Amino acid sequence: MYSGFAGGELVPLIRRRRAESASGGRGRSCRCGGTPCAFPLLCKGGGGYACGAGAATRAGTSRKGVMNLHEAPPNPAGYPVLAIDAKAEPTLKNPEAEAFYTEALRHLVELGVPFLLAGTYAVSAYTGISRATKDLDVFCKAGDYPRILSHFKDRGHAIEVEDERWIGKVYKGPHFFDVIFASSNGTMPVGDEWFENARQIEVFGTPVRIVGPTELVWSKCFIQLRHRYDGADVAHTILKAHEAIDWRRLLAYMEVYWEVLLMHLLNFRWIYPTERDKVPRWLMDELLERMRHQLELPPPQMKVCRGRMFSRIDYEIDVKEWGFADVGGEGEWRND
DSSP, X not given: OOOEEETTEEEOOOOOOHHHHHTTXXXXXXXXXXXXXXXXXXXXXXXXXXXXXXXXXXXXXXXHHHHHHHHSOBOTTSOBOOXXXXXXXXXXXXXXXXXXXXXXXXXXXXXXXXXXXXXXXXXXXXXXXXXXXXXXXXXXXXXXXXHHHHHHHHTTOEEEEEETTTEEEEEETTEEEEEESSOTXXXXXXXXXXXXXXXXXXXXXXXXXXXXXHHHHHHHTTOBOSSOBOHHHHHHHHXXXXXXXXXXXXXXXXXXXXXXXXXXXXXXXXXXXXXXXXSOHHHHHHHHHHHHHHHTSOOOSBOBOGGGGTOTTTTHHHHHTSOOBOTTXXXXXXXX
């Protein structure tokens, strides 16, 4: 398995699987590139997810990395698994909830629908910070969230579609977990890349995948409300897992929101002056170059308040009384 972090870097320690010994040490030819594949029946060829080679190649992994993914077992959905030892784990605000979460994770694994844990469990795994949590954040693709809710409804649990744009809930008495497939502001749909780059840890005795460090940063960049701000989680993840972050993929996620990424990176530089080199120089140069060109442009004619992407409540007055457009809405013109 993967031993976890050493100096902020993920250090792979290959988990040897029975497939190798079962084939006498030789996997059959794999259509995804001729490399002996431990899972030839699952391999889809042409970069299919099952054997892992395609995902590794797309992510820029070396040939050695491709072999690592071949030797790691695919999960039921066919994505390769990279297992790590979590640096820490959260505590439950309500210890009685552990039995419910243990059962829920087993049901999710048995269902076979790809899912990820995010939130506090991922933050603890990557940073070593242990803090109390009240629930589980289960991430999935939009097409799978009805399957998950239906699965638990059929087993007698109460369910709720809190907001069909991004979240549902599963309850058992006072305990619950969230089923999340996007962000509340619509910027963050969960897709295949989230699963291709996930890590695996053990939670309540069950091996489960957590969001990768790149997606963890992306998932928290817009959580900036009066009563909740996840900027510290972003800074801590960069500090402790910077070598595992795919900075180019993070920039691609935040292409339209590059100023938000720049804000977080400037925060990080200010918080940790001695750790500024943890963020690649090319990324800072790229973002500052964009800013330099933007400063030469005239102000936009449409008055827009993108603060609503951080908090609908905190920036409500801007839209209702001050003439600014909501996200995707119409506002007043500057009339210069």
